[in-house]
Amino acid sequence: MADKQIQKKGRYTVTVIRDKCIGAASCVAISPMTFKLDSETKAIVLAQKLDSDDNMLLAAQSCPTAAIVVTDDETGEQIWPK
Ligand code: SF4
Known part of the structure; x- marks a missing residue:
């Protein structure tokens, strides 16, 4: 199984790093x-x-382990974690 999963949501891309x-x-x-x-x-x-x-x-x-990475599709900037 992949160690992370990426899904586009609105303006942000949300990534879950499974190992974390x-x-x-x-x-x-x-x-x-x-x-x-x-x-x-x-x-x-x-x-x-369905969530904003x-x-x-x-x-x-x-997330206590910062397992979720959020990036802005428009700027390519990583919003979280900083
Ligand atoms: S909040 Fe909990 S379930 Fe959600 S990604 Fe982080 S560790 Fe996993």
């Missing part, structure tokens, strides 16, 4: 329409675009 994910699920609690835990208790990114960019950024910032 410890299944804490705070991302799921904040953005349940974007993140979900799979059968290995690792976060995956759902196909829908700001909401997904909050979810990424809540």
Whole structure:
């Protein structure tokens, strides 16, 4: 299985680095329409675009291991982690 998963969402691209994910699920609690835990208790990114960019950024910032990387599609800038 791939060690990370990338999914485009609105203006941001959200990446979950599986090796860093410890299944804490705070991302799921904040953005349940974007993140979900799979059968290995690792976060995956759902196909829908139902959470806002700001909401997904909050979810990424809540991750205790910084396993979620957010980049801005327009500028190419990595928004999180800084
Ligand atoms: S908050 Fe981080 S460690 Fe917890 S499930 Fe989400 S990506 Fe994994």
